[in-house]
Amino acid sequence: MSEMLPSDKLAIIDSFPLPLCQPIRNHRATIFKGLADIGYNASKHLCFxxxxxxxxxxxxxxxxxxxxxxxxxxxxxxxxxxxEGRKQSIILGDLGYN
Known part of the structure; x- marks a missing residue:
């Protein structure tokens, strides 16, 4: 693929979870209270x-x-x-960016 597309025009966008506790403790967690919250990791079918x-x-x-x-x-x-401020004209991402 890298031979077919100019690398300076291409970028990849994605996200990943950064869990702070085990799922069983999701509703009791107090670390980073007010900043962190509960989200869903679709690839693992799990709330975190x-x-x-x-x-x-x-x-x-x-x-x-x-x-x-x-x-x-x-x-x-x-x-x-x-x-913002990027010059890449081709951005690759999963369905979360549709």
Missing amino acids: YGFKVHMLVTLSGYILNYVVTPASVHDIKVVYELL
Whole structure:
């Protein structure tokens, strides 16, 4: 794929969960109270308490930008913030960014 697309025009956007406790403690957790909250990890079909890290990276994995949000923030809500000031014209992402 890297031979077909110019790497300076391509970026990949995705997010991953940053859980702060085991799922059984989601509703009792007090660490980062008011900042962290409960979100859903669709790939594991699991609710978690914590944060979500949203990243924009190059094809080789170099981090171009990142945003840390409460776990409940949907991926589409941070796209503009991640892409601000970027020159990549091709952005690859999963269905969460539709």
